[in-house]
Amino acid sequence: MNAAVLLFPGINRENDVARALQQATGKRPPIVWHAEHDLPKGTDLVVVPGGFSYGDYLRCGAIAGRANIMDAVRAHAARGGLVLGICNGFQILCESGLLPGVLMRNANLKFVCREQHLRVERTDTPFAGKYAKGQVIKVCIAHGEGNYIADAETLKRLEGEGRVAFRYCDEAGKVGGAANPNGSLNDIAGIYSEKLNVLGMMPHPENLIDALIGGIDGRGLFDSLAGFSASFAA
Amino acid sequence: MPTNYGRDLLHKEPAITDALVAEHGLKPDEYQRILALIGRVPTFTELGIFSAMWNEHCSYKSSRLHLRGLPTKAPWVIQGPGENAGVIDIGDGDACIFKMESHNHPSFIEPYQGAATGVGGILRDVFTMGARPVACLNLLRFGSPDHPRTRHLLEGVVAGIGGYGNSFGVPTVGGSVNFDARYDGNILVNAMAVGIARTNEIFYAKATGVGRPIVYLGSKTGRDGIHGATMASAEFDDKSDEKRPTVQVGDPFSEKLLLEASLEIMANGCVIAIQDMGAAGLTSSAVEMGAKGDLGIELDLDMVPCRETGMTAYEMMLSESQERMLMVLDPEKEEQAEAIFRKWGLDFAIIGKTTDTLRFVVKHQGVVKADLPIKELGDQAPLYDRPHVASPKLPVIDAASVPPPVPHGQALLNLVGSPDQCSKRWVWEQYDHLILGNTVRQPGGDAAVIRLGDGPKGLALCTDVTQRYCEADPVEGGRQAVAEAWRNLTATGALPRALTDNLNFGNPERPEIMGQLVGCIKGIGEAALALDFPIVSGNVSLYNETQGRGILPTPSIGGVGVVADVARTVGIGFRSADEAIVLVGETTGWLGQSIYLRDVCGRAEGAPPPVDLDAERRNGDAVRSLIVQDLVKACHDLSDGGLALALAEMAMASGIGATVAQADSQIPVTGWLFGEDQGRYLVTCSEANVAHVVSFLRAQGVAAVLIGRTGGDVLALPDMQPVPVADLKRAHEAWLPAYVAGDGKSDGEGGR
DSSP states (O other): OOEEEEEOTTBOOHHHHHHHHHHHHSSOOOEEETTOSSOOTTOOEEEEOOBOGGGGOSSTTTTGGGSHHHHHHHHHHHTTOEEEEETHHHHHHHHTTSSOSEEEOOTTSSOEEEEEEEEEOOOSSTTTTTSOTTOEEEEEEEESOOEEEOOHHHHHHHHHTTOEEEEEEOTTOOBSGGGOSSOOGGGEEEEEOTTSOEEEESSBGGGOOBTTTTBSTTHHHHHHHHHOOOOOOO | OHHHHHHHHHHOOOOOOHHHHHHTTOOHHHHHHHHHHHSSOOOHHHHHHHHHHHSHHHHOTTTHHHHTTSOOOOTTEEEOBTBSSEEEEOSTTEEEEEEEEEOHHHHHHSHHHHHHHHHHHHHHHHHTTTOEEEEEEEEEEEOOTTSTTHHHHHHHHHHHHHHHHHHHTOOEEEEEEEEOGGGSSOOEEEEEEEEEEETTOOOOSOOOSTTOEEEEEESOBOSTTTTHHHHTTSOBOTTGGGGGGGSOOOOHHHHHHHHHHHHHHHHTTOEEEEEEOOTTHHHHHHHHHHHHTTOEEEEEGGGSOBSSTTOOHHHHHHOOOSSEEEEEEOGGGHHHHHHHHHHTTOEEEEEEEEESSOEEEEEETTEEEEEEEHHHHHHTSOOOOOOOOOOOOOOOOOGGGOOOSSOHHHHHHHHHTSTTTSOOHHHHTTSOOSTTSOEEEOTTSSSEEEEOTTSSOEEEEEEEOOHHHHHHOHHHHHHHHHHHHHHHHHTTTOEEEEEEEEEEOSOTTSHHHHHHHHHHHHHHHHHHHHTTOOEEEEEEEOOOEETTEEOOOEEEEEEEEEESOGGGOOOSSOOSTTOEEEEESOOOOOOTTOHIIIIISOOOOSOOOOOOHHHHHHHHHHHHHHHHTTOOSEEEEOOTTHHHHHHHHHHHHHTOOEEEOOSOTTSOHHHHHHOOOSSOEEEEEOGGGHHHHHHHHHHTTOOEEEEEEEOSSEEEOTTSOOEEHHHHHHHHHHHHHHHHHTOSTTOOSSOO
16 A cells, blocks of 8 residues: 655644554655645555645635646546545545535534544445444544535435445444534535545544554554555556 | 835834834833933834833843843753743753743734734744744633623634644643633733754854845735734733734744744754744844844845835834744855745745844845944843832631531532633633644643653643732742642653743832732742752743733743653543542641632632642652552642542543542641642552552652542542532533533623
8 A cells, every 4th residue: 555645835734644654554655745746656545634725714625626736636536546635635625526515614613623433334445444334433623614514415415325434423323413523414524435435534533543642543544544455556 | 206205205204202212112211221322313213123122021121130040050951041942951862942922912902813923923932943843832811701801802812822723733732721800901821832853953043154144034024013012011001902903913824834944944954043033023033143143233124025015114123923034044055945935935035144243234225224233232121120029928827717608519519610620621622632643641631741753752741820829929829830830740740841931910110010020030939949940931921900900920830841651641530440549748728828718718818828849849759750650540739629629620530439538637627628738649549559659658758648549420528418520520511611602690791
């Protein structure tokens, strides 16, 4: 598994996710500058990390979604290559057309950072193979605009095709209600693309990979990716 | 010609009158000092430069004399006060760089931007020295919850701190928030930043070499923040809202770029000297770089990147636009440095050079707007030995004379749900405290613990001050603030190494306020010396006063401790049932100035608890030793609310209850439960280890007594109906969200 981590000005969790990938794959992934036109040769997985690209002064992810490197990412995805967008990365994937829908201001209009439970909705994907279906995992959230919205038709399609990756839940696995931190429709925390090769999610699995620092539930995602063998290189 | 007309306007400066001098915050005798120093009437631009350099905020003219006595040295101190931030050696070639700074005045006028730029400023101080920031903390003081402005200020400040730090990408891991009517007109926003660098890769402000280019980096200069430092050096009056335009606007995105670009050019060996443009912007950064290096500086303002057209020399010299730096670069690496800054989309301009004249010369469009002696601008700033009177000593309250107005169980529930003692989760959940994936001990405990890189080494960090003690007895309060920070770090298992202080006081021209400042500094110095806990950086904020009413004296302490192995630290929560609970330190039941006396009995009275620095040291060293030996399951220091509140906090953190009995019946039970005797801790340990733990402590000369055991889901204390932990937790978590939502009786808006 060859991963590459994109870097836009204002992104700030690139090292967090690089650390998680290194832990899972044994290799430190290259960091790719936004102005580049090509991904490193042999890239299997592109990771768009969290942060505040371009300060999020325009719609979150709107400027990054149109950066040079995103043409290469779209081509990579079209070939079936894996793409993971976390937090601002999820917003960027929505803005770049790789995923449907949009992330709005949190329903209570406040930034929220805390440990958060998620329910794993399916495991037959390159991202979630090491989890069990319905497993409750604890990761962290840190966002001001994670309120997932899509039109009724899109939402129906996402649900119908089983493309919801994770839902917000409480410790016991009960979905929704007070466990939904931002007002997302259907308690959606992450979604897949049609071919299940692109995943966008608001929570940060990369910050829960160590028993000393909150727990290791985030590792499953990176271990799944590391264990997934396929070649999508151009 | 129109261009000439514009040029004339740009150079037409007002005549210097007494009124103009006064508007610049300079007293008549200070103006006489300027005349004597330069031998002529200053230009308007020069007057502005003097006002920027000689205000209280930049010159420390009221406090300098007293600050000189503080202990600032230790074998592990690399850089004490006087640079952008303090630097300590934390072993293995690593240095920790940190400082705390206030943004009180701007935050009161414009809470979001005031607080945001406070965070931005302190982060810049740290990365200017070559450090990558790894944590932020803060200490916030607001007016009474009933004051109509408090909720707005609280919401704005918290959002501003989060808005800046979250975007910049540094975890905000700790802080202190409370309320008092004495802050109604002057809130406190003290921000602390902590960074890490290699000990041999630290950068300083001192310029070297004649004829070297002075480089301007970062954002463009605008008209924001002009006279910000002067505003921060004056009392508020009823027209303070009109000062809103002097508050700067923060841009964390630019700051993040500035961080990355600065660290990149430092790593490439391009930088000779560097200074951030903070208070008094271009003026103070340029003067400082020259004066420290015994060099003159010549600036050509035509080269300064400006956000607006038609800015005058006066405006450029006094602008406090954020996210800017000044550097002296290695001339051979100038192109490389410029390419790095361009890559990050930041401005890069050569705006002057170093000279051998020891003059600070400012030119604009070919006209010399200022020509001043550079050393004297700093060195000859006024220095005052202001008259001061010691605060009168208050009587010691006899605990036996305090009848409990409500049952103890009710008192405990009231306290855990009171504005000052309630959970501050609503605050710290708005701060990204988990980014970097190194937050071992999250907000809500005694001190935060972060891992450095992949560990095992780490830092413990905290901010503390008990301002009601400081007002009741400034010397004792100063000692207590340092001791409490030291104790909070110790309670995690860390070795406290150094502190940064932020001295927030009222108008120093009043002898009683000056007396508080002098007393607190004395106490801080005594405790720092006794605890090997030197002061390596700091900030003074005076004139926190509105219409003659001063704040409580608030010398904030930011503490830094080193942890050899973060896996060996402990938190405050009980870990399991059947742990033995040991009370460490002497208990006398001291109720004077206690939270119980103030918030339960409605009596803010008496002398505060004295701090026995020898016992403090002995107790803390023994507790730390137990933690490092892995004999302790949980540890919590005793502070506000005494033993009962500490037990409640340990129970609430874990959901596990406890049963406790009073060991010494000589002490009135109210004092035993809620007294605030200093130098105390609660530790828990396994049943198997308790005899060893107690005998170890006693062998060190430390008072230690087994008072109970963990278990169950209620807190059962002597002379008290058992209180369910769930009830405590509900009360603890309820107050702040309800307050900000505007429910309940604490709503101060509307009817007033």
